[in-house]
Amino acid sequence: MGKRISLTAMSLAAGLLCAGLAGAAPGPAGSRVAEVNVFVGTGGDGHTFPGATRPFGMIQLSPDTQVRHFRQSYPWAAGYRYEDDSILGFSHTHFSGAGHSDLGDVLLMPTSGELKLEPGYPERPFSGYRSRFSHKDEHAEPGYYAVKLLDNEVEVELTASERVGLHRYRFKPGAEARVVLDLRSSIYDWAGKNLWSRLRLRLRGHDTLTGMRETRGWAPGRQLYFAIRFSRPLQAHQLLNREEGVEYKGFASPGKNPSEKVLVEGKALEAALDFGKLGDTPLLVKVAVSAVSEDGALANLDEMPGWDFDQERSKASAAWEQALGAVDIEAPQPMKRMVYTSLYHSLLAPSLFMDRDGRYRGPDNQVHQADGFRFHSTFSLWDTYRALHPLLTLIQPEQRNADFVRSLIASQQASPYGILPVWQFAGLETWCMIGYHAVPVIADAYMKGIRGFDPEQALRAMTASAEYGPYGGLQYYMQYGYVPIDLEPEAASKTVEYAFDDWTIARMAEKMGKQDVAARYYKRAQNWRHVFDPKTGFVRARKSTGEFRTPFDPVQSNFGSDYTEGSAWQYSWYMPHDNAGLVKFLGGDAGLQAKIDQVFDARIDANVYAHMEDISGLIGHYAHGNEPSHHVAYLYNYAGAPWKTQGRLAQIVASQYKDAPDGLAGNDDLGQTSAWLAFTAMGFYPVAPASNEYVIGRPFVERATLNLPNGKRFTVLARNLSAANPYVGSVSLNGQALARSYLRHEEILAGGELVFTMQATPNTAWGKDKRARPYTQTAYQ
Template sequence: MAGPVIPAHAESTPVGHAADVDPRIGTGGDGHTYPGATVPFGMIQLSPDTAMPDFKHAYKWAAGYQYNDPTIMGFSHTHFSGSGHSDLGDVLVMPIAGDVRLEPGDATKPGSGYRSRFSHDTEVEQAGYYAVTLADYGVRAELTAGQRIGWHRYTFPEGKPAHVLLDLRPSIYDYAGKVLWAHLRVQPDGAVTGCRTTRGWAPGRELCFAMRFSQPMTSRELYNRETDNVYKGFAGPGNQPQDKDAQNGRALVASFDFGQLKQPLEVKVAISTVSEVNAVANLGQDGAGWDFDARRAAATAAWNKALAVIDVEGSKAATTSFYTALYHAMLAPTLSTDVNGEFRGPDHAVHRAHDANGDFNFYSTWSMWDVYRAEEPLMVLLRPDLSTLFIRSLIAAREASPFGILPVWAYQGLETWCMTGYHALPIIADAYIKGVRGFDAEAAMRAMVASATYAPYGDLGDYMKLGYVPIDKEVEGASKTQEYAYDDWSLAQMAKAMGKTDIAATFEQRAGNWRHVWDPKTSFMRARLSNGQFREPFDPNFAGYGSDYTEANAWQYSWYVPQDVAGLIGAFGGDAKFTAKLDQVFDAKVDPAQFKDVEDITGLIGWYAHGNEPSHHIAYLYDYAGAPWKTQQRLKQIMDSQYASRPDGLTGNDDLGQMSAWYIFTALGFYPVTPGSVEYAIGRPFVAHASIHLSNGHTFSVSADPLDDAHPYVGAVTLNGKPLDRVYLHHAEILAGGELHFSMQAEPSKTWGTGIAARPSATSRYGH
């Protein structure tokens, strides 16, 4: 088979921090990331799909791609990064040289369908660019992206007819049965437009598209595979189609034919959640002309600009891990507004992104249960301008909601109701407490109160009445009580800062509801029945649906009181008992088969499960009990075992950037244990030197010496040259600029940062 002629520039290496990104990390194992092309927080995620299995078997393909798969079935334009569940995979495109097959076929049977074998040796994965050779066709496929457009360049082998297949059936998870209706049309000017409605994770989701080719098609065939109808069109005088130009149905496939090409074919695709008209407008405003290399250069430049917010020095492996994590933390939420300012809301109606501060870009894709912990606090620190837009988007979504509450797990503007809590509250409160402005704080407060008092949601009615979520009324009653209590605390902090004392008092009181699920006899959080009794029997090792906890067991959730760690230490019986129980968590001998039925619980160190978010703050809790050297010890365990610069280098779902944001903060030496406060708990750094270039023009640097495996412990810390004897930083100290320096040593220091006054205490210091 004749191979494609690959342009010399196709394999060029980017410069800047974009060159340090390896999008392969997380594409193997359970990382659930994708390797394709996108720009920071962009609407388009143009990436190869190796499989789209049914719901029962699809967990590992949540991003459409698994590194160990042998074939590619096409390139689709929408993907989640690191989600534990999925959907999307919209507008699948496949270049074909030679005979066209209309079904994907069997990956184990070459030639049985349109999917193609490929080799990783031919792949190029860079920030904003992806390329691969489709071995069965000899086609070199290159992808890049803009904010609203995916750009393809296909180099076909000589002597073979060139085709582009468009399949509107596939969708990640159960692709064959999710399409409710679709239509596509070839416009008189050669553009291809269409929409489809799916019944997936967000039922009734509509996605429209517009597509153009750099060269005129010679013919086309539009298929409805459900009825076997096929409409064929041939280019007549003036390249005007002579007969049918549209198809409608639930199983639409189209083949666009270009004859034998002498030069690469470029394709550009825009999407819209609103309409075909808007997709065409997105394509026109953002995608004039044909210059794939210029678009690729623009995507690289966008990533270099975004990643330049932090400069890190270190080995190639260290910088690759760091900047890939930063890259993954800058993928979501995603732009969900068309160029005319319209977006689809949770009521499925069309809205305009406009508020008292004017027009703005609306963002969606919110895995709240995950990203409030570190990913959104990272954006508050690095990109407060984006935090403002994100909060304006949350308020707009609430105002468009038929239930009048903030998003829980939303994407493309629609709500899924997945996971627990009302964690949009700490996202907003954390930003406000740390000085982010530019959004309507009064509207935000109304939205927060409405979300925290909407009785039908998650049995909030019983929670407000009893002070806890009864397990006989609602599954996962213990963890839901804990999460609600923390969210209530975050609301109280913002209300207090706004001078709303009545609201603050109400929710400050509710913040103590965690005590209602604390069992002093077992020293675990446990669910209660409506009659006030703890549910029996009780097994702290058990995890699974219907248990007391969300994706966790008692060993993992009993530490979740970020708003009152001092109170939790007291409940355990003091520092010694608290740290001893923490040690039990990390040192336990646990068979991973314990969680064989809970696929999200991965990355085990004892009972600690770094692959799932309820564990993410636990290693830092030693700081609060006078044992910061143990925080340092545990962080090294986690960093050494849970992250690696290879495709299976993430031990759990990246969860829209949370796993990666944890890495960034931890590598820098501090972490936001309690979003909604101005404190960061200090751990230890994992980079020799880093400079954070803040939006106010200041630079805050972190340095460590010596930084190697022989010196894993902190001996002393200075802030701007002066000794720092506490194990927390204030947000204002970072914003002021300066240098945080760690003197590392071989043995643990059991004097630095151990005193009561040295400990983090978000409750008492939130307003510093």
């Protein structure tokens, strides 16, 4: 058993002593940073990480508690899980909320006492360099993480700039200060994942290590280079290739023995680093990464030239305070913390993926130079086109959004297939999920006035992606007007998602004056009708011969079946650009209302979706833990019943979000689930990105002020807001009664005030008139 030692006066600075349980208020009182609980989503299926990063930063420096073989590792997709009681080490790259995973690069673990080179086991952490910890000795806030390692007797603090992670270790007085670097460790690990790695000791003051590793995980052939610099000189070191079974033979003093290893290569590298007895002096470690070269990583280290940890922590906090300052929230707790936490999680990706000199590695695995923009990667587009990117269009400067678009276009130009990213990270394509959803991201940005990119070039990239036959059954989609299930799996889902993407191409082409392109894609946007079966009232998979596949069970959901991570109950309402058409197919307003009522009110066996880990956050068949359901509650507006939307939103928010580690109903998916709450709490939601409209729901905060990039402010005010008043009685915009159930993007950009008057009973008349309903491609009947 490890000895439990008490914190001393030399303990972690600025908050660890009084932090208490995870979730205690961090940061200066009254700051927005203080309202963020970074532990939300680290339990349950949220898959978020609690460590230090900057908004859209290249570094995500965070503790890893487990990196199991990938078939067992779904709960550890972010490396850390709140339920665990030991830490493996601290690595520098992480996804936030992904349903699949990779990364966990450059794992460092400080230790003292007996040197152990194997990580050990969670059930026996003292068997290796892994160390137990307690949440009462753990503290985190945006840009900062701290913990006390009980077995290793080290106090750890982490902060970050955009490209550099900074560690501060305080060792027990009199103890040997040691650090283990384990290049074998990787999130979603498996035998053979590491293709090659290299460690080089740069003997310049005995303070710098550089290296690289190439992995074949989610993104095949991913190369990552790194540079590590220490604030104290190495006293001794050992560079080890564990694959060769090299036994540990003790430390070697750096530079004193010409035959000692200063360079080692292989597939299973480790370094044991000794800094001697430091007394009360902390050891600081800077780590930078690069996709280009070791020299690129060394140059990135210069982004943080000094060793003032507290100053760097303050800079990180200030960066987060500025980013979160895009929205001012007034609400009672815990709602205020829930909304600010959602905003925080919405500002982590897409992440910077470019060296300081503008070089980056693209989807062709070649090095490119960014000219006039900052290249970003980590595009979880099947998830994030729905709400995350529309949110960033509102709360981030135009240049940031233009950078995202230019990154997508640059990726298309470098793609061996000539198409836009599907699910990209580290500049590489993973081919995860379906659709060509970079298209609505670009179209939505253009329709909302984002410039800073070439629209002609963008439109060519969009149509190239939509017409690349070998991808996802597109050749059949273009031939038949739908994707046939006998020729391509997940055909029903692909058809309806392709149709929406096509509509966004048409919208952008029309605005650019390209009527021929617009007409062609508006026609394709109606292809969803080819897979909707009016007899059953569901979207169904169709064969190439024309008939719907039988037998049909609307609850059935399996990987590779008719639907993608869902069933007919989740996918049959996905034509967000043409909900008037859906209303018509379901027999009118009453038909749609009844069908969506069935979605929410169904009494189902708790195990009906148990085999599908992504179908979570269930309310009947509604699955808030996965994206195909995210717009469904807002569909009542299209059938003249916004009051039903308001009631369902109250049901969803109350059951699917909370201010706790298990506070997310499912994967956060790089911020999409969080962005849903950020929008919904303000009272509106982008059901159809590129429509330039937001469907009005109901607010969950007393006041929300958007501090817009154009310098104007748009305020949402909720009068009489309480749990007893879940319904909207009336709405006004800038003092004028608003009869329609949608808001225009330009109305937000103009600044002003949207006022909701809440009441206990539904106002069934508001928003009922067809002229008051949101945009759809075809007319209301």
